[in-house]
Amino acid sequence: MSAAWRREHPLPAPCRMRYTCGMNPTEIVQASSSEEAARKLLLDICWAGGRRFCPRCGGDRLYGLSGGRHRCAGCKYTFQDFAGRWINNGGLPADAWLRLVTLFAAEATAHQMAGELGLSYNATYKAVTTLRFAILAHAPDARQLLGPETGLGAYLKGRKLTGLPSSHGRGPVPVFGILERNGWVFIDLVSGLSAETVFHFNHSFHLRIERAGYLVHTAPYRQYDALVLSGDDSLPYEYIRKVETPPSQRREGVFTRYAVERIKAFKGVSPQRFPLYLKELEFRYNHRGEALEPLLLRYLCDMVPDMEFRHP
Ligand SMILES: [Zn+2]
Incomplete structure (x- = not known):
């Protein structure tokens, strides 16, 4: 992040609230300085207590495979660490996700974020849309919002975000x-x-x-x-x-x-796209005065809802 950006967007004071992951925004900024530290922080959020389980059947008898992948002894599903989670969409490295979340919390535009992160506008926009979907999916009325009245649920297949709502x-x-x-x-x-x-x-x-x-x-x-x-x-x-x-x-x-x-x-x-923006504003407003970054990372690290097994 550039010095000018930091001057214009001072970080909020570390939040005194304790989160399940015990993070504050300063720790997130520090972890974003290296891919290794960033990945460790995200893994700690995804696998609270270090216990890994199969994203398909929930089983915890897993075998380690090459390339950091795991295989479930129960259903034979092979998966990597972030499989099935929001953060698995967009193809960003871990350190870029942390920096993007910090910029999003400060209400940077997608153009500003793309410049700061050295990414294309399209890649940045896709990641920001993933973040907005993750916020919407944590709203109390997420089930309705991902239903036929908005059409947004149609973009979620097999716990993945497939395509983006049209502009x-x-x-x-x-x-x-x-x-x-x-x-x-x-x-x-x-x-x-x-x-x-x-x-x-x-x-x-x-x-x-x-x-x-x-x-x-x-x-x-x-x-x-x-x-x-x-x-x-x-x-x-x-x-x-x-x-x-x-x-x-x-x-x-x-x-x-x-x-x-x-x-x-x-x-x-x-x-x-409108419901995604509205739910972002609802989230920002209801959490005004709080540090948003830890909450946003927790949302991103959660599982994408499995729309194919939902019943009306
Ligand atoms: Zn399984």
Whole structure:
């Protein structure tokens, strides 16, 4: 990392909270100085207590093979140390993952990260998308978010991320509801409410809509502080009706303003990618004031959910 970057993005003070892995951001930066130290840190997180098990059947009778691989005595599956985990996607060396997580925690853009890490934009973007998927997969409503309403689960096959959601192209436009309560934020995928219906509420029932490009957020609706969606050309944006509300009567929550400003800075997020960005913002907001790096590494080191064995 360059000196200029460090000056602009000072590291947070070491977190006093104890994590299962006992890490703080300074240790992560130190471990990122060599591939060996970085790999050891990641292995310690993946295999807590040093106990290894088969990612396919969970069995712990394993044989060591050449090249650091293992074979399960039960199901005969052969695997390497990071098999089946989020961190196994993207092909980055261990030290690059640690540096990427530090940069992501400081809200660097993918372009800035690519420059700092000496990687191509595409490789960096793929790794960042993996990180966003890992965050989403740890949300309480991950099961719903990886279901058919977003289409995101279709990218997970055999505990691997296969392909990335499109930056354009049509698909379902999910509608999300933002709930802010006691300093916590919950972003729900609102089932059964289409983007067209939100536009209809605006047109026929004067639900206030604010638009920034394809991003739309509304005035409070039912239990939600706002509905939010990021659509595409298939939606009738030209029919949005201006509903004047005096600023004193607006009840826009702190998080809604925070989220809208950040999403606007991305200059358009496709409907397919939108849930990943929203869940990242929910994560950042609910962990504000904490060091994010240890948590992000723990998420990355967790297993990718096995979508093929999920039942509705
Ligand atoms: Zn096995």
